[in-house]
Amino acid sequence: MTLLLDRRLLLQAASLGLGALAVPGVAQMASARGFTHGVASGEPRQRSVMLWTRYVPGGRIHWQVSRSEDFRRIVAEGDASAEAERDHCVKQVVTGLRPDRWYYYRFRDGRGETSPVGRTRTLPEGATARFNLGIFSCANLAFGFFNAYGHAAARNDLDLLVHLGDYYYEYPHGTYPIVRNAVPGRFHPESEAVHLDDYRLRHAVYRADPDLQRLHARFPMVLMWDDHETANNSWSGGAENHDPAKEGAWDARKAAALRAYREWLPVSDESWESYEIGDLATLIRAETRLTARSRMRTYDEILKGGGDMKAALVRFRDGDWQDPAMTMMGSEQEAWLAGAFRRSTSRGTRWQLLAQQTLMGTLDLPVAAKGWIRPDAPAIVARSVAASAAASEVGLPLNLDAWDGYPAARERLLRSALDAEANLVVLTGDSHNGWAFDLALGGTPAGTEFGGQSVTSPGLESYAPGVAAAEMERAFRARNASLKWVDSSRRGYLTLSLTRERATGEWLSLDTVRMRSTRIAATQRMSVQRGQRRFG
Numbered sequence: 001m002t003l004l005l006d007r008r009l010l011l012q013a014a015s016l017g018l019g020a021l022a023v024p025g026v027a028q029m030a031s032a033r034g035f036t037h038g039v040a041s042g043e044p045r046q047r048s049v050m051l052w053t054r055y056v057p058g059g060r061i062h063w064q065v066s067r068s069e070d071f072r073r074i075v076a077e078g079d080a081s082a083e084a085e086r087d088h089c090v091k092q093v094v095t096g097l098r099p100d101r102w103y104y105y106r107f108r109d110g111r112g113e114t115s116p117v118g119r120t121r122t123l124p125e126g127a128t129a130r131f132n133l134g135i136f137s138c139a140n141l142a143f144g145f146f147n148a149y150g151h152a153a154a155r156n157d158l159d160l161l162v163h164l165g166d167y168y169y170e171y172p173h174g175t176y177p178i179v180r181n182a183v184p185g186r187f188h189p190e191s192e193a194v195h196l197d198d199y200r201l202r203h204a205v206y207r208a209d210p211d212l213q214r215l216h217a218r219f220p221m222v223l224m225w226d227d228h229e230t231a232n233n234s235w236s237g238g239a240e241n242h243d244p245a246k247e248g249a250w251d252a253r254k255a256a257a258l259r260a261y262r263e264w265l266p267v268s269d270e271s272w273e274s275y276e277i278g279d280l281a282t283l284i285r286a287e288t289r290l291t292a293r294s295r296m297r298t299y300d301e302i303l304k305g306g307g308d309m310k311a312a313l314v315r316f317r318d319g320d321w322q323d324p325a326m327t328m329m330g331s332e333q334e335a336w337l338a339g340a341f342r343r344s345t346s347r348g349t350r351w352q353l354l355a356q357q358t359l360m361g362t363l364d365l366p367v368a369a370k371g372w373i374r375p376d377a378p379a380i381v382a383r384s385v386a387a388s389a390a391a392s393e394v395g396l397p398l399n400l401d402a403w404d405g406y407p408a409a410r411e412r413l414l415r416s417a418l419d420a421e422a423n424l425v426v427l428t429g430d431s432h433n434g435w436a437f438d439l440a441l442g443g444t445p446a447g448t449e450f451g452g453q454s455v456t457s458p459g460l461e462s463y464a465p466g467v468a469a470a471e472m473e474r475a476f477r478a479r480n481a482s483l484k485w486v487d488s489s490r491r492g493y494l495t496l497s498l499t500r501e502r503a504t505g506e507w508l509s510l511d512t513v514r515m516r517s518t519r520i521a522a523t524q525r526m527s528v529q530r531g532q533r534r535f536g
Helices: 005-016 018-022 147-153 196-207 210-218 250-264 309-318 331-346 367-371 379-393 407-419 469-479
Strands: 034-042 049-056 059-066 074-082 089-094 102-108 118-121 130-136 160-163 221-223 273-277 281-285 351-356 424-428 434-441 444-451 483-487 492-499 502-510 520-529
Touching: 034 102, 034 118, 034 196, 034 210, 034 221, 049 059, 049 074, 049 102, 049 118, 059 089, 074 089, 118 210, 130 147, 147 210, 147 492, 147 502, 196 210, 196 250, 281 331, 309 379, 331 351, 331 407, 367 379, 367 469, 407 434, 407 444, 424 434, 424 492, 434 502, 469 483, 483 520
Parallel strands: 130 160, 160 221, 281 351, 351 424, 424 444
Antiparallel strands: 034 049, 049 089, 059 074, 059 102, 102 118, 130 492, 273 281, 434 444, 434 483, 492 502, 502 520
16 A cells, blocks of 8 residues: 555654754655645657646646746646555656747646746757756765756756766665765665665665755656666666565566656656657667666675686686676667667667667776785675685676676677767766777777766775775776777766767766865867867
8 A cells, every 4th residue: 555655754764863854855845735845857859848836735836838948938738647556756757848949847736826937948840059957966965965967057058968877866864875885864764775665765765865856856767677677787687686585576676666756756757768859960879777678787796605716707707707698688679779770760860869768888807906905904895805806817707797797698789889880979877987989899989988977876986995096097998999088987978969970978077075065176078070080
C-alpha cells in the first residue's frame, strides 16, 4: 500500500532527528500544500514541450503558456489533474507551439494560487547556425551544495540542458558519504531507496533544493538515468547494491524506481529517444543500464580464490572480456542507434551527439598509481589498486563498469557511426571527473568524447588524497594515448557550443561544494572540427 508522501516525510524527519529538518525543504514538505516543488519542462520538440509540476492535495489545475512573462500573450492553455496515484505529479505535453522560441508557463489551482513561472524553449527547425547545451551528472546532495546548478541557472546563453544520470543517490544516510564527510545540514533519508515510497521520497528531498528548482524553471531539460536512480552498478538483471534476499526481487525494485522517475521528472516513457536541433545536430538519448546491459565482471570476481594473478587476468583478457554477446544496449537499441546515425547524416545534419552514461574512451590505470596509496589506507583500497594495476600491465582497463568492460559492443557502436559517416560527439557522465577522449576504431578516428565532471560527487582525488592533481593527471595522460585532457579533482559542469563547423566543450569548475558559491575556479576548452573526428 502506498503511503502519502507527506506522512512519510514526517516519519523520516522523526527518524533522522532534528537535523533532518535541515534537509532542503523537509520541514516545509512535511506539511506542504499547493505547488510543492516548483515547475520543470523537458522533451522539447519543434512544436511541443512537456511541462511538469506537483500539486497537493491534488485535483484539477489549469496550465498556461505565454510568449511574455506577464502572460499577456497566452498561446496555449488547458486543464490537468494532479492524482495521488501519481504522487500528485502532473506532466502535460503542450502542442501547437512555434520552433526556436522561448515561452513562459505556469499552473493555477481553483483558488487562484499560482505556481512559480517557468521558462522553456522549443527546438529550432531548418537551417541552424548555433546551439548551446549545459550538461550535468552525479549530484549527491549530502556531499555538497548544487553550486553547478546555481551557476548555470543564472546564465542566459544556454538553449537546452542534458542530465546524464545520477540525478540523485539511493544510499541511506551515513553511507555515501559517511557522516563525517557530509556537508552539515544536507542529509539523505535514513532508509535506502528500495520501494516506490522510498524513491518518491528521494525525488522529493532532492527536488526541494533551491538551485535545482531554479535550474528546472529556467531551461528545458533532457534527462536519462544511470545506476543510482535504481542501485549502484546496475544492469538489466540486478545491481552491486541490491541483495534479493533482503530487498526483494530486482524487477520490482527497478519498476518502482522507474515509476517514481517518470512521475517526478518531465520525461517520456521511451527508454531511448532522439531530438533534432534543426539541421545542426541530432541529440540521441541512449539507455545503457537497465534494458539489456549484460552483468559486468569485477576484478575481485576474476581474482577470487587467489592463485596466479597475472594468469587469471590474461585468461579473462583473452576470453570473457572479448565476448561479443556482452552488451550495453542490446541488439534492439543497437539497431535503432545505427539507424538514427544513418537518418541523421542522410538529412545532412552536421553533428550526431550521443548522450549516454559511462566513459567510452579507453582508460588504463597508470603504473605510478601503486605509489599513490598511503600505507594506512584501508586494505580493500590497497587490494583494488593492486588488482587494477596488474590488469593494466596485461592490457586490461581500469573500469569494467564502463564501455571498457564491453569492448565488442563499443566496437559495434563506433563501426555504426563510421558506416553512417557520422560526426560523432559522445557526452558522458558517471565518472565524477572531466575527460576528453579521441575515439578510434582500428586506428581510424571515429569521434570524440566529452566527459563531464560531477556536480558534487567526489572523484579520483578521493582515492589518493595525498597526490597532487597535476601529478595524477600527467600520469593518466602518459598511460592513455587517446586521453587528451583530464581534470581529476574538481566539481562542476560542462557546456557544449555547436556551430556548423566546430563543437566546443567547456568544463567549468566551481571553487567549492562545501558552501554555497557560484565562483568559477577554473575552466578548460576543447574543440573538434567537423569532419576531423578528433580533438585539435
